[in-house]
Amino acid sequence: MLGEIRGEVRFKEMLSFHTSLRIGGPADIFVVPQDIDDIRHALLFAEREQLPVAVVGGGNNLLVTDRGIRGVVLKLEGCLGRAEFHGEEAVAGAGVGLSALIREAASLNLGGIEALVGIPATIGGALAMNAGTADGTIGDFVSAVYFLHPDGTIGECKPAASGLSFQEFSLPAGAVLVGARLRLHRRPYGEIQKDIKQRLKVKKQTQPLALASAGAVWKHPPGELATKLIERVGLRGKRLNGAEISAKHANFIVNRGGASAADILSLMELTRERVHAQLNITLEPEIRVIGE
Numbered sequence: 001m002l003g004e005i006r007g008e009v010r011f012k013e014m015l016s017f018h019t020s021l022r023i024g025g026p027a028d029i030f031v032v033p034q035d036i037d038d039i040r041h042a043l044l045f046a047e048r049e050q051l052p053v054a055v056v057g058g059g060n061n062l063l064v065t066d067r068g069i070r071g072v073v074l075k076l077e078g079c080l081g082r083a084e085f086h087g088e089e090a091v092a093g094a095g096v097g098l099s100a101l102i103r104e105a106a107s108l109n110l111g112g113i114e115a116l117v118g119i120p121a122t123i124g125g126a127l128a129m130n131a132g133t134a135d136g137t138i139g140d141f142v143s144a145v146y147f148l149h150p151d152g153t154i155g156e157c158k159p160a161a162s163g164l165s166f167q168e169f170s171l172p173a174g175a176v177l178v179g180a181r182l183r184l185h186r187r188p189y190g191e192i193q194k195d196i197k198q199r200l201k202v203k204k205q206t207q208p209l210a211l212a213s214a215g216a217v218w219k220h221p222p223g224e225l226a227t228k229l230i231e232r233v234g235l236r237g238k239r240l241n242g243a244e245i246s247a248k249h250a251n252f253i254v255n256r257g258g259a260s261a262a263d264i265l266s267l268m269e270l271t272r273e274r275v276h277a278q279l280n281i282t283l284e285p286e287i288r289v290i291g292e
């Protein structure tokens, strides 16, 4: 079945090449599918061999452990990378870059989704994480999502038709998101561009964008900002080898060069313990930790 894959199949591929943190050990079997059939072949192979499957989109929200991943890793960035526009709707494959979609929509005077500019993501990863900002999330735009079940059949969810919001949708276990329909609205290109420029300016001022990171490490506990809690317990700027709780934005951990996953995990553990001990608040990770 692996032989039927037309895309790439690599063995012992270092995942540090595929994560924004530049960290992560080897994946036993690393597949860059070319199309949905390739994803099917990989899923069926994994099922037959009883191997776990991990999906990587752009790798912007992932901490992969130093020992890497046993089983099959599907890398979807660069696959299913087409977007089409029909009226005020975009139909995008899971591998389409969010920023490319925002740019393409803007050039057609279609907006709304520019509220998500500056979030490094594939559409699949953005959907899986319901990525967003205080102004809204990608779920606000979803009219349908499409996914592949582990047995290779296609699933579909139209949140509004089922009386749900996208936020209430949960992807069936082992399924891979392959695309979505997103509702946009007419907005003049100039206005969208102005908005994008302003949003990117704020991101640049507040986030450590020049250094490798995986975005916000912790979810905001109800009524609190994780950043403020970390500052209150004195951990802003704390370093361990090449890892640092960012001095610019304490809810980011950056890799200043040579940091290991173990370094990041130690800083996370320290943060969690100290915030709990001093403030009696339990932080929950926003980043996904995967691997052995």
Ligand SMILES: Cc1cc2nc3c(=O)[nH]c(=O)nc-3n(C[C@H](O)[C@H](O)[C@H](O)COP(=O)(O)OP(=O)(O)OC[C@H]3O[C@@H](n4cnc5c(N)ncnc54)[C@H](O)[C@@H]3O)c2cc1C
Pocket: 020, 054, 055, 056, 057, 058, 059, 060, 061, 062, 076, 094, 118, 119, 120, 121, 122, 123, 124, 125, 126, 127, 128, 129, 130, 131, 132, 133, 175, 176, 177, 178, 207, 209, 213, 214, 215, 216, 288
């Ligand atoms: C500098 C920086 C700034 C960021 N700012 C923000 C922000 O403002 N708001 C925000 O929400 N996030 C932010 N993030 C985090 C990150 O950009 C988002 O979580 C984004 O959605 C990750 O997309 P990805 O394609 O890289 O997914 P990945 O990191 O590759 O994967 C994330 C999760 O989604 C799953 N997944 C990915 N693709 C699929 C698929 N096709 N089917 C099923 N599961 C899938 C993966 O298995 C994993 O569990 C930031 C990250 C960085 C580095």
